[in-house]
Amino acid sequence: MSFSQVMRDDFPEGMPRPGPLAALRERIRHIEQPRSHGVLPFGVAAIDRALPGGGLALGAVHEILGQGGDEEDGAAACGFIAGLLARFRPGPVLWCLKRPDLYGPGLLAHGLDPARLVVLAAPRDEDILWAVEEGLCAPGLVAVVGEIGRLSLVAGRRLQLAAEHSGVTAFLLRRWRNSEEAARERERPSAAVTRWRIAAIPARDIDDPRLRHLIGTPRWWVELLRCRGGVPAKWEVEVADATGHVRLSPELAGRPAAAQRLAAEPRLRFG
Amino acid sequence: MTASGGRRLLAALNPAAIKAGLAPGMPLPDALSFVPGLMTVPADPAADTAALTRLAEWCSRYSPWTAPDFQAGGDSDGVKIEITGSAHLWGGEAALVADLSRRLSRQNIAHRLAVASTLGIAWALARHAADAGAPALPAPEDERAALAPLPVEALRLDLDTVQGLRRVGLRHVGELYPMPRDALARRFGDAVARRLDQAFGDLPEPLSPLGETPSRRVRLSFAEPIADPADLARAIERLVEDLAARLAREGMGARRLALGFHRIDSRVEHIRLGTARPSRDPRHLAKLFAAKLDTVDPGLGVEDMILAVFAADPLPPEQLVSHFRDPPPQAGEDVRRTSGGQVGASSDIAFLLDRLGNRFGLDAISHIEPRQSHIPERASIFVPINGSPHPPAARAPGLPPPLAGEGLQFATGEANSLSRLASIKSSPASGGGSPRRSRGQVGASAKPPRPVRLFRPPEPIEAQWVLPDDPPFRFTWRRRQHRVRHADGPERIAEEWWIEGDAAADPRGSGDHIRDYYRVEDEEGRRFWLYRDGLPGDPPPRWFVHGLFA
Numbered sequence: 001m002s003f004s005q006v007m008r009d010d011f012p013e014g015m016p017r018p019g020p021l022a023a024l025r026e027r028i029r030h031i032e033q034p035r036s037h038g039v040l041p042f043g044v045a046a047i048d049r050a051l052p053g054g055g056l057a058l059g060a061v062h063e064i065l066g067q068g069g070d071e072e073d074g075a076a077a078c079g080f081i082a083g084l085l086a087r088f089r090p091g092p093v094l095w096c097l098k099r100p101d102l103y104g105p106g107l108l109a110h111g112l113d114p115a116r117l118v119v120l121a122a123p124r125d126e127d128i129l130w131a132v133e134e135g136l137c138a139p140g141l142v143a144v145v146g147e148i149g150r151l152s153l154v155a156g157r158r159l160q161l162a163a164e165h166s167g168v169t170a171f172l173l174r175r176w177r178n179s180e181e182a183a184r185e186r187e188r189p190s191a192a193v194t195r196w197r198i199a200a201i202p203a204r205d206i207d208d209p210r211l212r213h214l215i216g217t218p219r220w221w222v223e224l225l226r227c228r229g230g231v232p233a234k235w236e237v238e239v240a241d242a243t244g245h246v247r248l249s250p251e252l253a254g255r256p257a258a259a260q261r262l263a264a265e266p267r268l269r270f271g
Numbered sequence: 272m273t274a275s276g277g278r279r280l281l282a283a284l285n286p287a288a289i290k291a292g293l294a295p296g297m298p299l300p301d302a303l304s305f306v307p308g309l310m311t312v313p314a315d316p317a318a319d320t321a322a323l324t325r326l327a328e329w330c331s332r333y334s335p336w337t338a339p340d341f342q343a344g345g346d347s348d349g350v351k352i353e354i355t356g357s358a359h360l361w362g363g364e365a366a367l368v369a370d371l372s373r374r375l376s377r378q379n380i381a382h383r384l385a386v387a388s389t390l391g392i393a394w395a396l397a398r399h400a401a402d403a404g405a406p407a408l409p410a411p412e413d414e415r416a417a418l419a420p421l422p423v424e425a426l427r428l429d430l431d432t433v434q435g436l437r438r439v440g441l442r443h444v445g446e447l448y449p450m451p452r453d454a455l456a457r458r459f460g461d462a463v464a465r466r467l468d469q470a471f472g473d474l475p476e477p478l479s480p481l482g483e484t485p486s487r488r489v490r491l492s493f494a495e496p497i498a499d500p501a502d503l504a505r506a507i508e509r510l511v512e513d514l515a516a517r518l519a520r521e522g523m524g525a526r527r528l529a530l531g532f533h534r535i536d537s538r539v540e541h542i543r544l545g546t547a548r549p550s551r552d553p554r555h556l557a558k559l560f561a562a563k564l565d566t567v568d569p570g571l572g573v574e575d576m577i578l579a580v581f582a583a584d585p586l587p588p589e590q591l592v593s594h595f596r597d598p599p600p601q602a603g604e605d606v607r608r609t610s611g612g613q614v615g616a617s618s619d620i621a622f623l624l625d626r627l628g629n630r631f632g633l634d635a636i637s638h639i640e641p642r643q644s645h646i647p648e649r650a651s652i653f654v655p656i657n658g659s660p661h662p663p664a665a666r667a668p669g670l671p672p673p674l675a676g677e678g679l680q681f682a683t684g685e686a687n688s689l690s691r692l693a694s695i696k697s698s699p700a701s702g703g704g705s706p707r708r709s710r711g712q713v714g715a716s717a718k719p720p721r722p723v724r725l726f727r728p729p730e731p732i733e734a735q736w737v738l739p740d741d742p743p744f745r746f747t748w749r750r751r752q753h754r755v756r757h758a759d760g761p762e763r764i765a766e767e768w769w770i771e772g773d774a775a776a777d778p779r780g781s782g783d784h785i786r787d788y789y790r791v792e793d794e795e796g797r798r799f800w801l802y803r804d805g806l807p808g809d810p811p812p813r814w815f816v817h818g819l820f821a
Contacts, residue, residue: 069751070797070819078723079821092620103818104639104651106723110821114639118620119653120627121635134626140619200821201796202756215757215792218820239821 037167040087043245044237047222051194052229056084059167060193061160065174065225067199071182074147074175076198076220078102079110081145081171083240086111088169091142094135096120096128098147098175111244116142125150129159136162136170143169149176149185156191195226201236204249219249272299272311282314286381323348326380327481329537332575333357333367335488336480340394342427349397351390353478360490368406378537390478391470392418395425395444418470419445426466432459485529485579489513496535496572500564503532503573507560510578511553524549524586530560532567533575540567547624547633547656549584555622559629624656633657645764647817648727719762720790722800722818729815732801739807742789746801748816753793760789761803790820 037059041048048054056062064077085093095102095117104114120131128148135144136159151172163170172192176182203216218239224232237246272279279299291306303309320341327339327350336353354367361367364386375382384406385396392414396407399421409417418425421444423436436459441447444467447455452464468474491510497503507530518524526549532540542563550556627636637653644650734743742758766784786802793799798820805812 068795068797069749073724073819075722075724075797075819076821082723082821094623100653101724101726101818102639103647103722103725104641105647105721106725106818106820107639109720110723114641114651117639118624118656119637119639120631121637121653122631127631130630131627134623138619138623141623199796200798202794203792203796203798213757215759215790215798218792218798219796220821221796 037164037169040084044235044248046235046248047224047233047246050224050230050233051227056169057193058169059163061156061163061170061172061191063172063174063190063192063195065186065195065197067197067221070199071174071176071186072178073101074173076200077173077175077196079106079239080196080198080220080222081173082107082110082112083244083246084171085116085143085145086113086240086244088142090116092116092118092140093143093145094118094120094131094138094141095145096122096131096135096147098123098125098128098149109242110240111242129155132170132172133159133162136166136168139166139168141168143171145171145173147173147175149174149181151188151190153189153191160191160193190226192226193228194224194230197223197225199223204238220246222246272313281311319348323350324481325539326350326537328539329533330371331481331531331539332490332492332533332577333361333371335482335485335579336478338478338481349394351393351478353480354386365408368408372404372406374537377535380537387414387417389414389470389472390476391427391466394427395421395470399425415448415471419443419448423447426463426470428462428466432462435459436463483581485581486583487514487517487580488577489517490575490577492575493573496574498569498572503564503567503569503576504557504561506576507564508553508557510576511556511560514578514580515551515553515556518551518580518583518586519588522585522587523583524551525556525580525583527580527582528556529579529581531575531577531579532569532573533577534570535572535574536570538570540569542567544629545633546621547628547636548621549586550621550625551586552618552622555625559625562626562629628657645767647721647764648725648729651725719788720820722798722820725800725818726816729802729817732814732816734801734803734814742791742801743814746791746814746816748799753797753799755791756794757792758789759791761787762789763787764802788817 036053036057039051039053039055039057041055042051051057064074064081065071066074066077070076093116097119098121100119100121102117102119107114107117122128122131125148128146129151132144132146132148135141151174156172159170159172162168174186176185199221201219201221203218206212206214206216220237220239221234222237223234224230226232236249238249240246272281281293281295281297281299281302284293284295288306288309293302293305293309299311320339323339323341327337330350330352331337334352334354334357338351340349340351342348354364358364358367361370368384368386372382372384381403383397383401383403385393385401386406386408387393387396388411395418396409400417401407407417422442423444424433425444428436436442436447439458447463447467452467455463455467465474469476489510491506491513493506497506510530514525524546526546528544530542530544532542534540542560544556544559544563546559624636634655634657637655639651640654641651642649730748732746732748734746736743740761742755742760744755746753746755764786785806786804788800788802791799791801799816800818800820801814801816803812803814
């Protein structure tokens with residue numbers, strides 16, 4: 001709504017003309033709550049409660065980080081994104097990466113059919129950024145994933161605007177070359193609507209003592225670091241299953257120490 | 272001036288020097304005695320060749336069938352242009368020649384021009400009949416007569432043959448006309464007869480153009496040369512619209528295009544494009560060209576732009592739906608807009624692929640496709656969208672192709688609506704041998720788990736184990752140590768012995784291509800896919816991390 005429209009004289013009889021202040025308020029409200037393309041609920045009440053709208057915002061940019069050694073490989077983040085994409089509406093997904101280590105059968109284990117992916121291999125962060133932006137301008141896509149290291153705040157805002165305009169959801173899987181770059185870059189401010197950190201944590205203990213040496217149900221420590229319109233939170237979940245759903249991990253008997261240690265100092269695991 | 276055998280000789284001269292009595296081949300000291308103030312520069316044959324090639328490229332504004340003409344003599348290099356199909360665009364042969372002459376004069380290139388029905392006659396007339404400012408354009412019926420008074424050198428014969436002819440008193444081409452061909456051949460070899468036949472059109476002499484021959488061309492000439500990028504962009508839009516209209520009439524879409532910018536200094540710059548699917552959408556093509564416009568240097572100005580199509584495919588009308596989105600509004604602008612709807616979603620993707628492909632190359636865009644293989648790195652590969660599969664580094668020549676007609680699908684799962692693959696009920700599980708499941712997994716599913724990340728090639732690690740058959744209890748990867756708390760496995764994957772020359776990622780070639788895979792979890796919870804390469808024993812087998820689980 002522009003001022004000129006407000007100042008027109010064609011309001012119905014008897015209705016007080018809204019003043020310029022009201023128009024400005026309306027405009028600010030419009031900017032603060034950009035057009036919504038809907039949400040994708042996690043199906044887990046604890047997580048959906050923490051997100052505005054009751055789920056992951058579509059037509060927006062979300063950042064997913066790893067932890068420790070996974071900041072270079074982005075394996076847990078990859079599985080997390082695969083689980084989410086599995087539950088999007090059917091449609092193609094553009095996945096931009098610098099290292100071609102994506103593996104189809106692994107994605108399928110979390111519910112994502114690799115046949116939906118168009119994979120772009122590009123050498124540098126600037127190329128990934130360009131490709132993600134191009135993908136966000138193609139409304140035929142369901143989502144775009146960019147495995148990107150360095151990203152400036154201005155570029156992130158541009159991506160967010162493009163996502164809002166087209167309705168394509170963007171996942172920025174932050175992946176760095178080494179721990180030095182990670183230390184430099186992970187603290188930078190970002191323009192993403194939500195910012196997550198996914199870390200793999202030891203699987204649930206198996207009750208049968210004879211099978212204790214096996215891996216149980218794998219789990220993630222999911223942290224919502226930043227959420228526009230919400231508050232940060234953390235959950236312990238079972239990894240996305242073959243339908244893409246995560247589940248809250250039930251209370252553990254006999255292994256509280258590990259979970260508490262992680263909750264206290266999640267950053268100091270790799271020296 | 273060239274150097275030859277320690278002496279310096281004159282290679283080429285300008286008209287003034289010729290008038291002063293100098294001739295090519297004259298030694299430099301003699302020349303200097305004739306003309307004391309003579310200016311010389313060293314000859315640079317490579318640069319001359321390059322310059323002539325550039326000039327020929329520029330001449331392609333008249334016709335795509337253009338090529339430089341190099342003769343051993345060097346002195347009579349030229350450019351040959353086939354103008355049969357394009358003379359009418361300039362208002363006739365005479366007008367075309369006049370235009371060419373004017374532009375060459377503007378670039379200070381001395382030239383002699385001739386037009387004839389065959390390359391042989393044109394060549395001869397240009398060098399021996401035409402003069403600067405007086406091109407030779409005989410009428411077709413006068414061509415033989417025009418050729419007759421020319422010296423025999425005009426037949427493109429080598430020096431020995433020419434001298435042989437002259438010795439016998441044959442100095443003009445006309446004298447050769449009545450002679451029987453076989454007599455000429457016996458005496459002077461095949462060349463004379465061949466050149467005569469070529470000149471008369473009895474022996475075809477096709478012109479191999481410089482560069483590929485386009486199937487369609489549209490040209491835009493400017494009265495004033497333009498250099499401003501905005502003007503160039505507008506000209507591109509005009510050209511693609513013309514081309515699109517033409518392609519629409521034919522029901523075709525372009526796959527490979529090139530846009531030539533002909534500058535006034537007779538250099539030509541190009542932008543080359545490829546599309547993943549045939550396209551005649553003017554906005555899409557214009558945007559693809561505009562993305563590369565900054566690689567073009569217009570110099571002092573561009574006088575012609577020629578858009579050529581080198582490859583085109585049929586494109587029926589209903590596939591063409593342009594759903595080009597306007598750029599997102601600036602912050603603060605109204606974000607109200609109507610939704611575009613579902614139609615044209617696939618053309619959006621095609622446009623996106625074109626833009627990505629033109630920046631990164633179509634090889635960089637791929638799909639993940641399953642393959643019928645037990646070897647993990649072969650069971651799923653990246654296949655570029657333009658067709659040629661890019662197998663991983665260790666590809667054996669006998670790699671199994673996808674099953675014809677059926678297609679494969681990854682593990683279980685229903686076919687996705689956008690899946691290009693038909694589904695079959697099961698896909699091969701692991702193992703050339705039977706997987707040892709005595710230490711199976713809790714909640715065993717039908718398929719063994721696979722990681723989300725797979726390293727190509729697998730990364731070697733140092734592992735320590737208690738018993739040779741056990742998974743390691745500690746391993747070092749990328750200089751970090753990991754203590755293993757839990758492990759699943761082993762899953763045995765053997766080489767595919769039925770494939771010839773199978774290397775199965777084992778460069779040792781020992782024939783012992785067995786991998787025992789373990790899924791291990793370290794003390795922090797990260798889950799790795801390790802394998803032991805080779806059977807336990809002596810020498811100790813090597814360990815690798817092949818991938819990471821989520």
